[in-house]
Amino acid sequence: MMCSIKAGHNIVALANLKPQDNDELDSYMYQTVGHQAIELYAEAMALPLYRRTIHGSAMVTAQEYVVHPGDEVEDLFELLKEVKEKEQVEAVSVGAIFSDYQRLRVENVCSRLNLEPLAFLWQMEQEGLLKEMIAAGVHAIIIKVASLGLEPDTHLGKNVGDILPHLQQLSQKYGVNICGEGGEYETFTLDCPLFLKKIVIDSSEVVMHSDDAFAPVAYLRFLQMHLADKP
Missing domain, CATH: 3.90.1490.10 (putative n-type atp pyrophosphatase, domain 2)
Structure with a gap:
């Protein structure tokens, strides 16, 4: 987020996917440990927070993602769809550094929602x-x-x-x-x-x-x- 602001973007909302029951989902896509304190991020930054429960799992494990009902990526799609509708956002800032698996899935979701993915940390040393x-x-x-x-x-x-x-x-x-x-x-x-x-x-x-x-x-x-x- 700091890189996004440095590049001239304005952060208007935070978005987070949380687990249904367990703290640790062993998700291929998302960190769920620490989810109890996510609301404090929004309060600390005085920003609205959008959250959605993760219902899916990693149905598509190949490098390239294709839309699959029940995949955890579709939870991200629904979450960002809601944020776009309510906040009129134009881009999504993500912290991916090395994982093509995660990057390609975020890009897939953003493409479907006509959002620009911002990955300023990508492949940095x-x-x-x-x-x-x-x-x-x-x-x-x-x-x-x-x-x-x-x-x-x-x-x-x-x-x-x-x-x-x-x-x-x-x-x-x-x-x-x-x-x-x-x-x-x-x-x-x-x-x-x-x-x-x-x-x-x-x-x-x-x-x-x-x-x-x-x-x-x-x-x-x-x-x-x-x-x-x-x-």
Whole structure:
């Protein structure tokens, strides 16, 4: 979103797809962990938020997407269709960096709705991008780990900037994607220059999704959170 504003665009609304029951859907397309706090994004930015429950699943797993009823991509189509009708938006800003699978599906939806997809981070050098985001004042914490070298007890809840040296080591040693584009980890932003207030997590719990001996998969479930004034 920061890149969109820098390029001269105005952000008029936020859109999010949430899970029906579970926190973690293992979706090919969407991050669902941390969904409990999404409404605070909109409040922090003083923007309207449009949400839709994910009803579909990954029916079409080939690289190229063709419209298929029941696919999770169609949930995105319906969500953005509603946003376009109510807000008269002309473009959609997405944070895709490396995944052609995700990019092609967003482009498919945007083409059908006559919307322009904006992917300013696409194929940027990832270590440099992560450093740039940290330097720009993006305060994001790790809320899911799913990689060799990332431990639930040690890394969940940690500021990405604080564990950057560790991520660099994992990238060099094991080929871990330093921005988490391979699903190695997921984040939640607590503060950035676009927020009028910052998000504070008051309490959370660790949920073990897969207790693998070498690469356990676990995530944070937010229990209580609030907005606070920024210094």
